[in-house]
Amino acid sequence: MSGQLTITQLEQKANYIREDIISMLEAAGSGHSAGPLGLADIFAALYFNIMNLKPDEPEWADRDVLFLSNGHTVPVQYAAMAEAGYFDKNELLTLRKLGSRLQGHPERERLPGLESTSGPLGSGLSQAAGYAYSLQYLDDSKHRFVYVVMGDGELDEGNIWEAAMFAGKYKLSQLVAIIDRNNIQIDGSTEDVMPLEDLRGKWEAFGWHVLEVDGNNIESVIDATSLARAITNRPSVIIAHTIPGKGVDFMEYDYKWHGVAPNSEQAKQALNKLRTLDGKITFEGAGVE
Amino acid sequence: MNYPLHPDILTDQVKLDPIRAGFGRGLKAAGATNDKIVALCADLTESTQIHLFRDEFPDRFIQVGIAEQNLVAVASGLAHAGKIPFASSYAAFNPGRNWEQIKTTIAINNQPVKIIGSHAGVSVGPDGATHQMLEDIALMRVLPNMVVIAPGDSVEAEKATRAIAENGHPTYLRLAREKSPVFSVEQSPFEIGQAYVLREGHDVSLLGTGAMSYQLLKAAQILSQNGIDAEVIHVPTIKPLDEETILASARRTGRVVTAEEAQIKGGFGGAVAELLSEKLPTPLKRIGINDRYGESGAPNELLEYFGLTGDKMASVITEFVKNTPQYHRDY
Numbered sequence: 001m002s003g004q005l006t007i008t009q010l011e012q013k014a015n016y017i018r019e020d021i022i023s024m025l026e027a028a029g030s031g032h033s034a035g036p037l038g039l040a041d042i043f044a045a046l047y048f049n050i051m052n053l054k055p056d057e058p059e060w061a062d063r064d065v066l067f068l069s070n071g072h073t074v075p076v077q078y079a080a081m082a083e084a085g086y087f088d089k090n091e092l093l094t095l096r097k098l099g100s101r102l103q104g105h106p107e108r109e110r111l112p113g114l115e116s117t118s119g120p121l122g123s124g125l126s127q128a129a130g131y132a133y134s135l136q137y138l139d140d141s142k143h144r145f146v147y148v149v150m151g152d153g154e155l156d157e158g159n160i161w162e163a164a165m166f167a168g169k170y171k172l173s174q175l176v177a178i179i180d181r182n183n184i185q186i187d188g189s190t191e192d193v194m195p196l197e198d199l200r201g202k203w204e205a206f207g208w209h210v211l212e213v214d215g216n217n218i219e220s221v222i223d224a225t226s227l228a229r230a231i232t233n234r235p236s237v238i239i240a241h242t243i244p245g246k247g248v249d250f251m252e253y254d255y256k257w258h259g260v261a262p263n264s265e266q267a268k269q270a271l272n273k274l275r276t277l278d279g280k281i282t283f284e285g286a287g288v289e
Numbered sequence: 290m291n292y293p294l295h296p297d298i299l300t301d302q303v304k305l306d307p308i309r310a311g312f313g314r315g316l317k318a319a320g321a322t323n324d325k326i327v328a329l330c331a332d333l334t335e336s337t338q339i340h341l342f343r344d345e346f347p348d349r350f351i352q353v354g355i356a357e358q359n360l361v362a363v364a365s366g367l368a369h370a371g372k373i374p375f376a377s378s379y380a381a382f383n384p385g386r387n388w389e390q391i392k393t394t395i396a397i398n399n400q401p402v403k404i405i406g407s408h409a410g411v412s413v414g415p416d417g418a419t420h421q422m423l424e425d426i427a428l429m430r431v432l433p434n435m436v437v438i439a440p441g442d443s444v445e446a447e448k449a450t451r452a453i454a455e456n457g458h459p460t461y462l463r464l465a466r467e468k469s470p471v472f473s474v475e476q477s478p479f480e481i482g483q484a485y486v487l488r489e490g491h492d493v494s495l496l497g498t499g500a501m502s503y504q505l506l507k508a509a510q511i512l513s514q515n516g517i518d519a520e521v522i523h524v525p526t527i528k529p530l531d532e533e534t535i536l537a538s539a540r541r542t543g544r545v546v547t548a549e550e551a552q553i554k555g556g557f558g559g560a561v562a563e564l565l566s567e568k569l570p571t572p573l574k575r576i577g578i579n580d581r582y583g584e585s586g587a588p589n590e591l592l593e594y595f596g597l598t599g600d601k602m603a604s605v606i607t608e609f610v611k612n613t614p615q616y617h618r619d620y
Contacts, residue, residue, distance in 0.1 A: 115369060116366075126390075128366060
């Protein structure tokens with residue numbers, strides 16, 4: 001689907017994804033708000049520009065592969081997948097409910113299009129590295145790319161650095177990691193809980209090509225992934241600086257929204273902001289007062 | 290009963306070979322017929338015998354260093370890319386160190402990764418408690434989707450390795466370090482999920498897994514000299530358990546003994562206790578390690594110390610048989 005949509009159209013996609021995240025979380029009554037909202041631009045870029053995918057053929061042999069390592073942000077992936085046509089949008093409201101294919105944390109076997117099962121943090125990069133190793137050394141498949149989205153708090157996990165060392169050793173150049181650098185985790189700011197900086201220096205020391213972008217700027221994200229794919233002697237990591245809760249002002253920057261869902265009043269307020277550009281525009285059918 | 294046993298097993302000529310060596314040979318053989326097989330190791334390539342595969346298929350060998358969490362999660366990614374990964378280290382670390390990664394990225398994810406836990410049991414010897422993995426059977430058999438196999442000798446380990454390469458499921462293969470008696474022969478059957486009657490008897494069913502099945506054969510010989518006619522069943526697959534063979538034997542003999550070089554709580558003995566108590570309550574004696582850790586010592590010394598030799602088992606079983614009425618015999 002590369003290059004079909006303009007940046008403005010991609011931004012519109014990100015906004016739809018945000019609306020769906022709010023509606024899903026409200027219906028579910030639990031879940032994580034801040035991370036998924038902050039990642040909406042990155043997921044719009046991945047699903048509608050960056051990745052080579054066929055939503056009507058999720059197992060398509062030539063597809064690019066996305067591992068979601070921080071599984072708690074999966075509402076953003078479900079919303080992007082529904083927007084891309086993997087399944088009907090109505091199903092989004094089944095999130096976290098008994099019998100749903102949309103589990104609280106992603107389960108590969110339940111929903112075609114998910115590449116793995118995740119939730120416990122720290123092992124997505126290893127899996128992505130295993131897949132990328134296969135493409136580079138075993139399959140001679142140079143045209144496919146493996147993307148992995150990680151949280152920043154997740155980088156506390158030792159498993160991440162085992163994988164970072166592994167991918168550096170084997171120069172897995174078809175591996176593109178994206179870190180959602182939103183500076184929050186459940187107990188507070190990442191730098192208070194367990195300092196991550198110098199983050200760039202750490203990844204460079206492990207043999208990675210490091211890019212830093214505004215993760216809420218779709219064009220920058222797309223440019224960074226293009227650069228990452230052009231680096232052929234190292235794995236690449238994109239430190240994507242995002243605003244947690246992006247798009248909903250009362251959630252932005254507030255770590256307390258990391259692990260909670262909006263109630264119906266908050267959801268109404270959030271949707272109102274997302275659908276009307278914070279009340280600056282009104283139009284028929286916006287579905288809000 | 291059609292399980293051919295090695296003719297020398299109860300003589301001084303019994304052949305000794307490490308179970309892990311059979312794995313090494315089996316993996317090399319499997320690798321020759323299936324190019325999807327890849328082998329990963331965490332800095333223990335020769336110890337786990339995976340060097341046989343590495344030397345033959347260097348392009349399909351992946352060294353991950355001392356990083357067992359990465360070992361299995363990379364294997365999961367390789368499996369998703371269509372490979373059949375064998376991820377090997379010592380059982381103390383794999384699954385001892387990386388159980389959650391195994392659960393999430395392999396078991397829930399249902400990827401056909403083969404987890405190879407070598408050097409299991411007290412017979413690791415002088416390394417002591419930290420390296421004597423006794424909890425692995427319990428850890429792995431509670432995972433839905435996971436197959437758990439503890440081959441009895443090196444010949445069976447070779448067959449088991451080739452079988453799990455093709456079974457399409459997440460699988461744990463438990464191996465031991467020391468040379469142990471080879472009781473099976475090339476023609477002896479091995480199928481995943483199948484238990485084998487090695488010796489028929491009326492008075493008690495002796496169920497063994499791993500190398501303990503050989504010790505039970507020795508015990509049965511001693512018991513027969515004392516007038517106790519024991520049936521010996523080798524149970525290499527702990528999950529899925531061959532309920533039919535075990536229940537049929539328990540129904541005939543009315544007394545059951547299990548033997549394993551692992552914790553009986555949650556281990557193989559635990560699995561048999563669950564089966565019998567739900568489907569055919571039968572007096573049960575579990576032989577193995579009972580709620581303690583191992584310690585340093587020579588391998589044979591430790592087997593003796595923990596009561597895991599045929600001699601020691603024979604006395605325990607004699608007491609058990611004497612003091613336990615036989616249930617539900619179908620005369």
